[in-house]
Amino acid sequence: MTNPVxxxxxxxxxxxxxxxxxxRPAIHHARQAESIDVEIESFLSEIKKLSGVGRxxxxxxxxxxxxxxxxxxxxxxxxxxxxAHLRQLGITEILHSLGVxxxxxxxxxxxxxxxDLGVTEAEYLLPETGTLVLRSSAGKPRAVSLLxxxxxxxxxxxxxxxxxxxxxxxxxxxxxxxFITGPSRTADIELTVTLGVHGPRSLxxxxxxx
Amino acid sequence: MTETPxxxxxxxxxxxxxxxxPPAVQQxxxxxxxxxxxxxxxxxxxxxxxxxGSDIRLHTIENMDVYLSRLEEKVVAAGGNVHWAETxxxxxxxxxxxxxxxxxxxxxxxxxxxxxxTGLNHALEQEGIQAIExxxxxxxxxxxxxxxxxxxxxxVHLKKEDVAEIFSEKLDLDxxxxxxxxxxxAREVLREKFLNAEMGISGGNFLIAETGTLVLVTNEGNGRMVSTMPDVHVAVVGIDKVIPDWESLTVxxxxxxxxxxxxxxxxxxxxxxxxxxxxGEFGPKEFHLVLLDNGRSKVLKDPVGREVxxxxxxxxxxxxxxxxxxxxxxxxxxxxxxxxxxxxSPQMLGTRTARELPYASTLCGACADVxxxxxxxxxxxxxxxxxxxxxxxxATATLPTLPRLSAGFASxxxxxxxxYRLGTLFLPTxxxxxxxxxxxxxxxxxxxxxxxxxxxxxxxxxxxSWWRKAHSREDQDSTR
Numbered sequence: 001m002t003n004p005v006x007x008x009x010x011x012x013x014x015x016x017x018x019x020x021x022x023x024r025p026a027i028h029h030a031r032q033a034e035s036i037d038v039e040i041e042s043f044l045s046e047i048k049k050l051s052g053v054g055r056x057x058x059x060x061x062x063x064x065x066x067x068x069x070x071x072x073x074x075x076x077x078x079x080x081x082x083x084a085h086l087r088q089l090g091i092t093e094i095l096h097s098l099g100v101x102x103x104x105x106x107x108x109x110x111x112x113x114x115x116d117l118g119v120t121e122a123e124y125l126l127p128e129t130g131t132l133v134l135r136s137s138a139g140k141p142r143a144v145s146l147l148x149x150x151x152x153x154x155x156x157x158x159x160x161x162x163x164x165x166x167x168x169x170x171x172x173x174x175x176x177x178x179f180i181t182g183p184s185r186t187a188d189i190e191l192t193v194t195l196g197v198h199g200p201r202s203l204x205x206x207x208x209x210x
Numbered sequence: 211m212t213e214t215p216x217x218x219x220x221x222x223x224x225x226x227x228x229x230x231x232p233p234a235v236q237q238x239x240x241x242x243x244x245x246x247x248x249x250x251x252x253x254x255x256x257x258x259x260x261x262x263g264s265d266i267r268l269h270t271i272e273n274m275d276v277y278l279s280r281l282e283e284k285v286v287a288a289g290g291n292v293h294w295a296e297t298x299x300x301x302x303x304x305x306x307x308x309x310x311x312x313x314x315x316x317x318x319x320x321x322x323x324x325x326x327x328t329g330l331n332h333a334l335e336q337e338g339i340q341a342i343e344x345x346x347x348x349x350x351x352x353x354x355x356x357x358x359x360x361x362x363x364x365x366v367h368l369k370k371e372d373v374a375e376i377f378s379e380k381l382d383l384d385x386x387x388x389x390x391x392x393x394x395x396a397r398e399v400l401r402e403k404f405l406n407a408e409m410g411i412s413g414g415n416f417l418i419a420e421t422g423t424l425v426l427v428t429n430e431g432n433g434r435m436v437s438t439m440p441d442v443h444v445a446v447v448g449i450d451k452v453i454p455d456w457e458s459l460t461v462x463x464x465x466x467x468x469x470x471x472x473x474x475x476x477x478x479x480x481x482x483x484x485x486x487x488x489x490g491e492f493g494p495k496e497f498h499l500v501l502l503d504n505g506r507s508k509v510l511k512d513p514v515g516r517e518v519x520x521x522x523x524x525x526x527x528x529x530x531x532x533x534x535x536x537x538x539x540x541x542x543x544x545x546x547x548x549x550x551x552x553x554x555s556p557q558m559l560g561t562r563t564a565r566e567l568p569y570a571s572t573l574c575g576a577c578a579d580v581x582x583x584x585x586x587x588x589x590x591x592x593x594x595x596x597x598x599x600x601x602x603x604x605a606t607a608t609l610p611t612l613p614r615l616s617a618g619f620a621s622x623x624x625x626x627x628x629x630y631r632l633g634t635l636f637l638p639t640x641x642x643x644x645x646x647x648x649x650x651x652x653x654x655x656x657x658x659x660x661x662x663x664x665x666x667x668x669x670x671x672x673x674x675s676w677w678r679k680a681h682s683r684e685d686q687d688s689t690r
Contacts, residue, residue, distance in 0.1 A: 005294045005449065008507035010275040020273045024454045025265035027461060029255045046474075106490030109405055109439055129474040138490035142438050146431060164463060168456040172421055175288060175487050179479040184431040188347035188363055190370050191241055192389035197346055197397055198404075199431025199478065 031128060033162035039127045040157055040207060046130025050182030051195060052203035054130070059089060059208055066094050070117075073150050073202060078117040079103045082139040086154060089208070091119055105141045118148035118200070124167045125159045129181055132205065133167055136176040145180060151200040153180075155207055213329055214298060218543030218555065220566040224536075231367050231538040235359060238366045239529040245472015246526060246580070253468070263461045264584035267520035270453055274510070277419040277452045278501070284422025288484030290497040295446075298328035298504045305330060305411070305444055308498055309339055312442050314408040318400075320426070320433040321345040322413030323523065324446040324502050326358075326545035330411070341411070344400050344432040346393060353380045359539040361525040361547065362470055367538065400432070410436030410494065414447035415523070416462060417499075420455035421483055424499065427466065429477040437482060443494035445482075448502050450519040462522055465582035469524035505558040514593045518553050520583040527577035527587060533570055542567065549577040553590045560604035561597050568594035612656075634671040641668060 033039060040056065047054030057065060069075065078100045080092050092102055103115050120140065124133040132153050136142050145151050161167050171177055184199030195201050250256050270277060282292045295301035301324075309317065317334060319325065319341055331341040331352075343352040347365040351358060354376050358364030365373070370387045377385035377395060385395055412433055416425040424445050426433045437443045453459060467473040486493030510516050528534045528548025539547035543564070544555045552571055556564040568591050577587040599614075601607035607614070623629045644650045649665040652658065660666065 003294045004296055005501065005503045005507060006275050006278050008296075008503065009278065009449070009510060012507050012510035013272065013275065015273075015275060018276060018279070020269075020276050022269070024458060025262060025269055027262055027266075027457055029258055029262075030460075109492070113401065113405055126475075131475055136486075136491045136493065138488040141490055142434070142492040146434050146438060164460040165457065168460065171481075172423075172456045174481070175483045176491075176493060177481040178434065179475065179481075181473075181475045181477050181479075183477070184429070185477055186346045186393060186430045188345070188350070188365055189368075189373055189389040189392055191238060191363065191366070192370075194390050194393040197393045197430045197432075198344070198400065198435055 030165045031163040036157055039160050043125055043127040043130055047205050050130055052182050054205045056207045062089055063094055067098055070098055075100055075116045077101045077103055077115045079105045079115045079144050080119040081105055081144055083121055085121055105144050112143045113147045115148040117150045118144035119152045120145050122153050122155045122159055124161050125155055127160055132180045134178050135174055146199055149200055150202045152204040156209055215543050218564045220541050220570050223541040227537050232536050234367045235538045236535050238360055238363050239535055242529045246469055249468035249472050259461055259464055260582055260584055263465050266458045267583050271516055271519050277454055280419040281417055281422055281452055285499050288422050290484040290499055293500045295500055295502050301328045301446055301500050301502050302330050302333035304500050306337055308444055309409055312408055314339055316340045316407040317409040317411050318342050318344050318403050318407040318436045319411040320436045321348055323545055324413050324448050342403050346396055349396060357540055404435040404439045407440050409442045410440040412436050412445050414445050414451055417452045418456055419452055424482040426480040427476045431478055434478055438492050441494055442496045444498040446500040449506055466522055466524055469526040469582040509557045515557050515590055517585055520585050521550055526580040530576040530580050549587045553587055556594050561602055562605035565598045565608060568598055637671045
C-alpha cells in the first residue's frame with residue numbers, strides 16, 4: 001500500500017529500504033515516586049496551584065462535603081459517571097436526597113449542557129503536575145467532565161503513578177483518553193487569566209481513603 | 211491571512227509596525243519567558259530532555275516514511291479514515307467533500323496552524339459553510355478580520371476595549387471592557403455553536419505512529435468540544451507531526467507546555483484513536499485524519515534545512531527574539547512567525563517568495579538556546595541566506611554583481627598565500643593616498659559610504675610580522 005506523499009518523502013530522504021535506520025533513541029529519565037503520603041501531598045498541592053480545590057477525605061465525609069459543595073456552587077442539576085466506586089460511595093443517592101435533579105450521563109448533549117455539576121472518577125493521577133487521567137466508555141462519558149460548569153473528580157491514592165511512562169504503558173491501547181490539569185483557562189484577553197472559558201470553571205478533586 | 215502569499219515584504223512591513231504592537235507583544239513574551247525559566251529551573255534533567263527530544267525528532271525525520279505508513283495503518287485499524295493531501299488545495303477539497311457528504315452548515319474549529327496554512331476557512335465559506343474559530347483569541351481576530359500576532363495569544367495586540375467594541379458590533383450586544391465578562395460572553399455564544407455544529411475541525415500536536423493516535427493539547431477546552439460534540443471530527447495535520455511511540459511522547463509533553471506558557475502541562479491533553487466505540491460515551495461517529503504535505507516532502511531533501519521539522523510549535527524562539535519582539539507576528543507574512551517562521555516559510559514557499567525572512571534576524575542565537583528540541587536556527591538562517599544569495603532551485607541569485615565578484619576575488623586571494631602577501635606589500639602604499647595620521651577619513655566609493663559617518667583606522671597589514679614576533683617570544687618563554 002503506497003501513496004504519492006510517502007513516495008515523495010522516501011525519494012527526498014533518498015531511502016531505498018522500508019525499515020528504520022535504527023531503533024528510536026533511548027529515553028533514560030523517569031521520575032521516581034516518593035512515599036505515598038508525599039505523593040498525595042504534592043498531587044493535592046498542585047491542584048491548588050492550578051486554582052482547583054484538592055482535598056483528602058474519608059468516605060463518611062462525602063455527605064457533608066457534597067452538601068457544602070452544592071450550596072457553595074448553587075448546584076441544581078447534576079450528572080454522574082456510572083462506576084462501581086461512585087455507586088459504592090452512594091453519590092447519586094446523596095445528591096438526590098439533597099434535592100439535586102439527576103440527569104443520565106448518556107443523555108442528549110443539549111440536556112447534558114444544562115447540568116451544573118459533573119461527577120467522575122479518574123483512572124490515574126500524576127502527582128508532579130496535578131493531572132487527572134480519564135478514560136471513556138458508555139459508563140464514563142466524555143461530556144460529564146466537559147459540559148457542566150463544575151467538575152468533581154473522586155479519586156483514590158492507588159491511582160497515583162510516578163510518571164507518564166507508567167501511565168502510558170497501561171493506557172496506550174485505549175481509543176480515547178483525556179488528561180485534565182486544572183480548570184479550563186485562557187489568558188487571551190490582555191493576558192488576564194480567566195477560568196471556565198469553554199470547559200468547567202471549577203475543579204474539585206477529592207482523594208478518598210489513604 | 212487565508213491566501214498563500216506570493217511575496218513577503220518583511221522589510222517594508224517592519225518599517226511601518228503599528229505603535230501598539232511592540233509593547234503588547236513584549237508584555238506577552240516577557241510573561242512566557244519568565245514562566246518558562248521558572249519551570250526549567252525546577253527540572254534538573256531539562257538539558258537531558260532537550261537532548262533526547264532532539265535525537266528522537268531527528269530519528270523521526272530520517273525515517274518519516276516508515277512512521278507515516280505505520281500511522282496510516284493504525285488509524286485505519288482503529289476505524290478512522292486517512293486522507294493524504296499533496297497540496298493545500300487538495301486538503302481543502304478533502305474537507306469540503308466530507309462536509310458535503312454530511313450536509314454540514316456549521317463547522318467549529320479549534321486552533322490549527324495547518325488549516326491557517328491551507329486557508330481552509332475561506333474555502334469553506336465559499337461553499338456556504340460557516341467556519342467558526344473557537345479558541346478565544348482566534349475567535350476575536352476572526353470577528354475583527356485580522357491575523358494572529360502571537361502563536362499562543364493571537365489577539366494580544368488588542369486591548370480589552372478593542373475586544374469589547376468588536377463583540378458589541380459583531381454580536382449585537384453591549385459588551386463591557388472586562389476580560390472576565392468578555393470571556394463569559396464568548397463562552398455562551400460559542401457553547402451554542404459547539405452543541406449545534408455538524409462538524410468539528412482541529413489540528414494536532416502529535417501523531418503517534420505506534421497506535422494511530424492524535425494528540426491534541428488545549429487550555430480552554432475548545433479542542434475537547436470540537437472533538438467530542440459534533441458527529442464528525444476532521445483533524446488536519448502536517449506530516450511532520452508524526453512521532454514513533456508513546457514513550458517518545460513522555461519527552462515532548464514535558465518539554466512543550468513548559469517551553470510555551472510556563473505550565474507543567476496544558477490543561478487538556480487528549481489522546482484520540484479513531485471514532486467513538488460506544489453510543490453513550492460521546493465523541494464523533496466518524497474520525498478523519500487529513501495528512502498535509504504542501505511542500506514538506508520537498509524540504510526533506512535539504513539535510514541542513516529539514517531540521518526545522520523537529521519543531522513542536524511552542525513559540526519559545528519567538529518569545530526571546532529581539533526582532534520578533536519589535537515587529538510582532540504580522541511581519542512574517544504567513545501562518546508561522548518568529549525565528550521558526552523565518553526558517554520554515556522560505557523552505558516551504560521558496561526562497562523567492564520569502565527571501566527577506568532569513569535576514570529577519572540578528573543571529574544572536576537566543577532562539578537556539580531556548581529551543582526545547584535544539585533546532586540550530588542560526589545555522590539554518592545562515593544556510594538559507596546562502597541559498598538566497600547564490601540562488602537555488604526556487605530562485606536565481608539575489609546578490610548584486612559587485613559584491614559577488616569581490617567576495618569571489620577575496621576567497622581566491624585569502625586562499626592563495628602569494629596573492630595575500632603581495633596585497634600586504636602594496637596596501638600601505640595604496641593607503642598612503644587616503645591616510646591622515648592613523649585614520650582614513652575619505653575612502654573611495656564604496657567605502658566612502660562608511661567613512662562619511664566615521665573614520666576607519668588605518669590598516670597596518672602587519673599580522674604576519676606580528677605573528678612571527680609573538681611566536682618567537684612565546685618560544686623564548688617556554689624554553690626559559
